[in-house]
Amino acid sequence: MARTQAFVDALILLMQNSRKFTEIKRFVSSSKDVDLHEFPVCVIVIDEDEVERVGHRNRHTLTVLVSFTFLDHNLEGNRYSYSMADNLEELIVQNHQLDIA
Numbered sequence: 001m002a003r004t005q006a007f008v009d010a011l012i013l014l015m016q017n018s019r020k021f022t023e024i025k026r027f028v029s030s031s032k033d034v035d036l037h038e039f040p041v042c043v044i045v046i047d048e049d050e051v052e053r054v055g056h057r058n059r060h061t062l063t064v065l066v067s068f069t070f071l072d073h074n075l076e077g078n079r080y081s082y083s084m085a086d087n088l089e090e091l092i093v094q095n096h097q098l099d100i101a
Helices: 002-016 080-094
Strands: 026-028 041-054 057-069
Touching: 002 026, 002 041, 002 057, 002 080, 057 080
Parallel strands: 026 041
Antiparallel strands: 041 057
């Protein structure tokens, strides 16, 4: 569980250090932590952690759920969450390897 939380923490840190996510007021890793009066918010939770034994090591496959919640739309009528999802995809591609202690 500690490694899984370390992955979530590393992803949140990457997002906080990126200029493309400055609109997000709060990053949380549990839906219980969401304060409904503080938007926009990004919730990152692990849906599944599959463990497969490979030789002497374990291979973890994580299913990560990311939710960007805004209360308004941009001028083109699209939700900001769509552009945030694109920014997240770009961030993951650029940082495809995370170093976790």
